[in-house]
Amino acid sequence: MLRRLLVITVPLLVALVAALGIPLASAVVQRETQTTYLDRLGDARRFASLAESALQSDRLNALDFEIQRYDQLFDIPVALVSADRRLLLSSRRGFNPTDDPEVVGVLNEALNGIQPDSVYAAWPWRTGPMVVVEPVGRDSEAVAAVVSVSSTTALRTEVLRQWGLMALAGLAPMLAVVAAAWPMSRWVLRPVRRLDEATAAVAQGNLDVRADEVGGPPELRRLARSFNTMVDVVGKALNRQKAFVADASHQLRNPLASLRLAVDNLEPHVDGEHGREAHQIAVDEAEEMGRVLDTLLAATRLDSARKTEPVEIDQLLATHRPAWQALASKDGVTLKIDVPAGLTMQEPPGGLGSVLDELVSNAIRLAGATEVQIIGKAGELHVIDNGEGLTDEEREHALQRFWRATKHQNIAGTGLGLAICAELIESAGGTLTLHDAGPGLDVKVQLSA
Numbered sequence: 001m002l003r004r005l006l007v008i009t010v011p012l013l014v015a016l017v018a019a020l021g022i023p024l025a026s027a028v029v030q031r032e033t034q035t036t037y038l039d040r041l042g043d044a045r046r047f048a049s050l051a052e053s054a055l056q057s058d059r060l061n062a063l064d065f066e067i068q069r070y071d072q073l074f075d076i077p078v079a080l081v082s083a084d085r086r087l088l089l090s091s092r093r094g095f096n097p098t099d100d101p102e103v104v105g106v107l108n109e110a111l112n113g114i115q116p117d118s119v120y121a122a123w124p125w126r127t128g129p130m131v132v133v134e135p136v137g138r139d140s141e142a143v144a145a146v147v148s149v150s151s152t153t154a155l156r157t158e159v160l161r162q163w164g165l166m167a168l169a170g171l172a173p174m175l176a177v178v179a180a181a182w183p184m185s186r187w188v189l190r191p192v193r194r195l196d197e198a199t200a201a202v203a204q205g206n207l208d209v210r211a212d213e214v215g216g217p218p219e220l221r222r223l224a225r226s227f228n229t230m231v232d233v234v235g236k237a238l239n240r241q242k243a244f245v246a247d248a249s250h251q252l253r254n255p256l257a258s259l260r261l262a263v264d265n266l267e268p269h270v271d272g273e274h275g276r277e278a279h280q281i282a283v284d285e286a287e288e289m290g291r292v293l294d295t296l297l298a299a300t301r302l303d304s305a306r307k308t309e310p311v312e313i314d315q316l317l318a319t320h321r322p323a324w325q326a327l328a329s330k331d332g333v334t335l336k337i338d339v340p341a342g343l344t345m346q347e348p349p350g351g352l353g354s355v356l357d358e359l360v361s362n363a364i365r366l367a368g369a370t371e372v373q374i375i376g377k378a379g380e381l382h383v384i385d386n387g388e389g390l391t392d393e394e395r396e397h398a399l400q401r402f403w404r405a406t407k408h409q410n411i412a413g414t415g416l417g418l419a420i421c422a423e424l425i426e427s428a429g430g431t432l433t434l435h436d437a438g439p440g441l442d443v444k445v446q447l448s449a
Contacts, residue, residue, distance in 0.1 A: 009181050017170045028162050033122045036155050037130065040148055043070065044078075044134035047146045051080055051136045055143060060089060067091040076150040080136075083111055083143050097147040103131055110135040110145040122155045124163070130155070191216030191224055198227065207235040260286040311347035313339055313376055320353050324360045328372065333364050339376035345447040348428035352447075355424055355432075358417040359383040359443050366405075369440060379446060386440040395434040395441075 047067060054063045060080075067078040071091035079097050080089040085107075087096050097103040110133040129149045135142035194212045201209040210231065211224035263282045270279045317337060328335040345352065356374070360383060363372045367387030375382040390398060390405065397403045401419040422432040430447035 009185075010178060013174055013177055017174055021166060021170050024166060025163055028166070029122055029159055032155060032159050032162070036122070036150075036152075037132065040076070040130060040132040040150055041134065043076075044132045044146045044148050047078060047080075047148075048134040048136045051144055051146060055136065064089050074150075076148055078146065078148045081107060081111075081145050081147060085111075088144065095149075097131075097149060100149075102128075103133070103147060103149065106131055106133045107145055107147060109133075111142050122152055122159050124156050124160050126152075126156070128152070188217055188220070191220040195220075195224055195227060198231075202231055202234075207231060207238065256286065256289055260290070309347050310344045311352055313343040313345060313381075314341060316353050316356070317374075320356060323357070324364075327361065328364050331364050333369060334371045335360075335364075335374075336371065337374045339374065339381075343376050343378070345379070345381070346428050346430070348424040348430070348447070355421045355445065356381070356383070358421050359445075362418065363387070363441070363443075367441060379448060381445040381447075383443045383445075384437050384440060386437070389436060389439055389441045390434065392436075395436075398434055399432070 047063070047070075050063050050066060054060050063080070067080070067089060068091050071077055077095040078091045079087060079095060081098060082088050085098050087098060090096065097107065130152050132148045132150070134146045136144040136146060191212055198209045198211045211227045213221055213224045213228065216224075260283075263279070263286055266282075267279060270276055317339060321337065325335055348355065360372065360374070363369060363383055363385040367385040367389070369385035369387030371386050373382070373384045375384065394405050398405075399419055399422045401416055403419075425432040425445055425447065428447060430445065433444045433446075435442040435444060
């Protein structure tokens, strides 16, 4: 954001300086041009006054000496041209202004009694000379004209020098403004950066972090106070929720254990087929209540997510594989694992092992499969079975909490396990998706390495 502010501010400042500098630069060109032109015009009028007397007396030697001396001093050639366009005098050999088409047009105006206006502007990129023509005589009775053609190198150099001074004068405050804008922008954006860092920390489960309420503009300080208030409210709500879950867990586990024990103790006193069937239903329901309680506790732990950390899949498989193998053998299912050595993935809150426990258990218990495969590659883990699978519609709803397929209604379960696994994977920045394995189901876990 700091770069964006500077990108917006600096061009606007440059545009402002240019809006002020361009007219001023043009004024400098006009002023210097006008000063030089008036100086050359004064010299030409002096020569024209001398030429008028010299032509009347037919004595041009003094004028010839004057223009040659002038040319030697100022390096500006001067010529006297008659009304019939003949060269009468020239300050240097080879200088004949009547041979220059650009001079001829101005000369014709002067000989017709019209005072030519200077159209020259000393822009640095224009290299042409400055031509000054002054008629000799009055009004339409011009008998000759004085022509001077002066180089504009010095004039253009002076214009460039003044432009350079102007540029320095404009650049200094612009740099000062930019230098002031940098710390000012950092001062304005520092609370934003700290608020962003605090937000990221809260998103990772750290509710003890607080935004800076001291530095920065008043609007950002108010925003920081509102953010801290929100974090306090969320933290208190989560603490109350955790306390409630902990209390409920403590209060429910003892009665549930007593109920299960009482139901088990009734077994010797139960007679008849219907009685034993009712007793078994009571045992199953007590176990189901225990599983529901454990699952709800696991779902609540999602609210205290922590940072993800990389885990080596080899070590994870070595820890969990015996339990998976025992569960598969009990149900007559073949378990195959094909994971390359050295594979690492980000471990979600609650552990990647608990996610795989749930996925493998579902594949063995619910799929009706004869084979379950765990396949791994860079950034991906697949739990694939060759069972009945799920329809397209069932796969769309399978990740919802408490959803269960119709064919699984009589099998123990809560419908929370797969939904919790998906949330755990998403909290680590990954995805859990279901795909048709034809036959069977492919549960795909994607996590960064």
